[in-house]
Amino acid sequence: MTTLDIAVPVPTRRPADRETYLNIAWTVKSWALTTDHKRIGILYLVTTIFTLSLGGVFALVLRTEHLSPGPTIIDAYTYNRMFTMHGIVMVWLFMIPSIPTAFGNFLLPIMIGAKDVAFPRLNLLSYYIYLVGSLWVVIALWAGGCDTGWTFYSPYSDHSPSAVVPTVFGIFILGWSTIITGVNFIVTTHTMRAKGVGWFRMPLFVWTMYGVSIIQTLATPVLAISLLIVGVDHWFDWGLFDPARGGDPVLYQHLFWFYSHPAVYIMILPAMGVIIEVVCTFSHKNPASYKAIAYSTLGIAFVGFATWGHHMFVAGISTFDAASFGVLSMLVAIFSAIKVFTWVLTMRRGSVVVTTPMLYFFAFLFLFVFGGMTGVAVATQSLDVHWHDTYFIVAHFHFIMIGGTLTAWLAALHYWFPKITGRMYPERLGYVGATLVFSGFFMTFFPQFLLGNAGMPRRYYDYDPKFQPLMVISTVGSWILGAAMIWTLAYLLVALFKGARAPANPWDSRSYEWLTPSPPPKHNFFREPVFTRDPYDYTVPAEEIRA
Amino acid sequence: MNSLLLKLLDLPPQASTYAFDVDLLHYFVISTTMLGATFVFVLALWFLVRNRRRYPGELTARVVTPVPVEFLIIGGILSVFLIFWVVGASEYSHMQHPPEDAMPVYVTAKQWMWKFAYADGRSDIDVLTVPVHRPVKLVMNSRDVIHSFYVPAFRMKQDVVPGRYYTAWFEAQETGEFPIECAEYCGVSHSRMLAKVHVLSEPDYAKWLENPPTGDLAARGRDVAAKRGCLSCHTLDGQPHIGPSWAGLYDSDVKLSDGTIVKADVAYLTRSMMDPQAQIVDSYKPVMPTYRGVIDEPEVAALVELIVSLKDQPIAPSVVLPRTQPLGSAQPQEPR
DSSP states (O other): OGGGOOOOOOOOOOOTTOOOTTTTOOSHHHHHTOOOHHHHHHHHHHHHHHHHHHHHHHHHHHHHHTTSSSOSSSOHHHHHHHHHHHHHIIIIIIIHHIIIIIIIHHHHHHHTTOSSOSOHHHHHHHHHHHHHHHHHHHHHHHTTOOOSTTTTOTTHHHHOSSOHHHHHHHHHHHHHHHHHHHHHHHHHHHHOOOBTOOGGGSOHHHHHHHHHHHHHHHHHHHHHHHHHHHHHHHHHOOOSSOGGGTOOHHHHHHHHHHHHHHHHHHHHHHHHHHHHHHHHHHHTOOOTTHHHHHHHHHHHHHHGGGOGGGGOTTTTOOHHHHHHHHHHHHHHHHHHHHHHHHHHHHTTTSOBOOOHHHHHHHHHHHHHHHHHHHHHHHHSHHHHHHHTTBHHHHHHHHHHIIIIIIHHHHHHHHHSHHHHHSBOOOHHHHHHHHHHHHHHHHHHHHHHHHHHHTTOBSSOSSOOGGGHHHHHHHHHHHHHHHHHHHHHHHHHHHHHHHSOBOOSOTTOOOSGGGGSOSSOOTTSSSSOOBOOSOTTOOSSOGGGOOO | OHHHHHHHTTOOOOOBTTHHHHHHHHHHHHHHHHHHHHHHHHHHHHHHHHTBOSSTTOOOOOOOOOHHHHHHHHHHHHHHHHHHHHHHHHHHHHHHSOOTTOEEEEEEEETTEEEEEETTSOEEESEEEEETTSEEEEEEEESSSOEEEEEGGGTEEEEEOBTOOEEEEEEBOSOEEEEEEEOSOOSTTGGGOEEEEEEEOHHHHHHHHHSOOOOOHHHHHHHHHHHTTGGGTOOSSSOOOSSOOSTTTTTOEEEBTTSOEEEOOHHHHHHHHHOTTSSOBTTSOSOOOOOTTTSOHHHHHHHHHHHHHTTTOOOSOOOOOOSSOOTTOSSOOOOO
16 A cells, blocks of 8 residues: 655754754743633643543443443442533543644644734733633532533523532533633734735635634623523522423523534534645645635634534424524535545645645544534434434434544644654554554444434433444444554653654645744744745745745 | 335335335435435546656646536436425425324423324323324324424424424325334433334224223333323332432332331322322422322323332333422422
8 A cells, every 4th residue: 555655854963052842941930920822722731631531431430331231330320420520621621722722823823924822921921810710620520510411401500410510610611721722823823924924825724713713702601691590590490491480491402402512513623724735745736725714614603603403303392483594504514525626636636645644634534524424414404303311312422522532632733743752653653543443433322323313312320221333333342443543642742752753844845834943932032033925835936935 | 016115125125105205305305416426526536547647747738627517517417406306396396285084193292202192082001093094194293392294104303392393294105004203302211212112903993992992000000100190200210300210119118208118009109199299208298289089090090000100120221310390390280
């Protein structure tokens, strides 16, 4: 197979005294109080790896519980709190911040030739708010956790015996961090672009960061206020969503999904940005249509706000509402379809080389298209009636969230590893990791589509024994996925200290971040950069391109 | 073909009139989307094989997909999606609007049981009995939190929301028993909130109408306990809650708050229902209202029989109840 004939870059030893953002200072204070977007990106990266591990451990316990019907290792109340905390940790502590705050922070300013983000101190504040919010959620866990599901549906959340209030308050705090980062990125993109970086000359990753920031800034306040009301309802019996006190539980669902459907795009848009960068670099090719990707990003960001009702087809909305949300959902799916075709067509007449990030691109392509297509299927109203709240939905969104976002996150981690750390990761171990991640994932979630077809509702502690074979396959798959993540983390940690030194541009890319040394100096470029060619110009050799 | 696909996709039997139509759309959507997904992936692999890099630093020409081609692709995909939407929305509308002549059944959902009340005044817990080939309209309401009435074999699901009455309908076209599941997360025993639709042939249904099934007394006791709200405070599985558990209670020695010890015989049980403040069990709060004049003699008998039956074999949810008050029992329930 052609997978191995890659241009392995010759590692070059750099003079030890060259100043980088990493060796400029070594004290704890220089990290804790840094306003350097690159260091803040690293702080985020490390923190989100911890939250991913926490959510992952929950997932493994949940899957192991399902080895047999009835009690296996935990009781029902623990199970319910654990799937809730799994959702909360994965959505708000990992998925939403993962790519934008770690890779977005690190790369967005470099990609537009800026020294830093527009508001470096706000950026640091945003990190600390995120940290406090995350710790708050962990404390809520300590206080017993929350058993309402990550959706906090009222009136159950009004009366749940678990620690609902601390949990929603933690998420409320996290929202501030999201909003501040969003505003910061929007302003940075508007005002800090270097000479030569017009709107349609930005790397496409910046476009997705911009789109995602718009959603974050507009949608998060709605979630914040809804969750605040849930907290007040729970604590003071306010009853805005509780029918026993004249409230309306369906109103809560509208408010919640008004945020949480766009939040799906907060999670997937950055992944799409990573994927286009990876496919262009390793295909040595300009994107098949730059404008199609840029506009479809904005399309998703705005049309995504008008599709929330497809989460409520059986919640008692009118047939007219359901039909409207149905057709809008088909429209928003089209924007994703445009992106998929553009990625694939980008490889046409390119010069493709298979590296670990590229393997992740193929995993992403397969899983995202598969998951996206089942998304179109569940947006078809009469079919959704059967699938709603079953394992089919669970499988569908894990295909998008894990198959999509997590594989893209892993692609980003490998693709930018040389730029961030100045070291190369071991390519062969990377192939093994990517293959394991893909197989483990597929084995975990494919059976869940069939379980959903058969009528297995989600959030079930106990299940009909006839589902056991598929359940066991799914559980074993989750163990493989878990092992693959540990494997990946392990070789990356070793590479961090032992990997070969990375040259400035190990992938022979034309994107702007590769025009500066790896790791970059404190102010990203040694002098103010002027970009004369677009970031996807593969018609001239890399040596002829200067910042 | 249909039965092969049912097996392949692991779908339950098509036991309602609209199930087949829904499945037909299901087959169409799944096959088109999966074909599309396969096409995209194979295309990508083809480009990978054909355009693999021949030497390091290889350059490529700048190629931009022409706008008309883009619109062709977009238009093609969108029209397929719109077919899904048109068919799906019209089927959905059909499933949402019960026929005029549908027979009503009133459904009450409650943590964690389903109650079905029929037009002739009788009611049943966790069993819905309906005739085959007659449209049935469910008028549904929840007493506490949101539940969702889901019959996989009918391809029907409808959330049941407190404070609102929602209708849903189906027409069974096969006799037999089909599982009902709660599909909206509703608390600790969500996964045990199961029931059955019992679809009878016309003659069997006529017979059922004439002879209401009595069942055994202890089973009736469970229905009474659920109906009268006893289970908000008393469990059947041995866990202490707001009141003492009924499991293993009969014939045991009970320590009262004044220190005396009494035998929990039939007389004690009956007295505790009629005059609960007379003998308060140690470490419990005197919050139970009297049921004198509220429940009739057959109900008392059924409850006692239930408690007796629980002497050695506690039934049910092996779930750990938090020692806080569940929904609806913040105040002791007014007996109805």
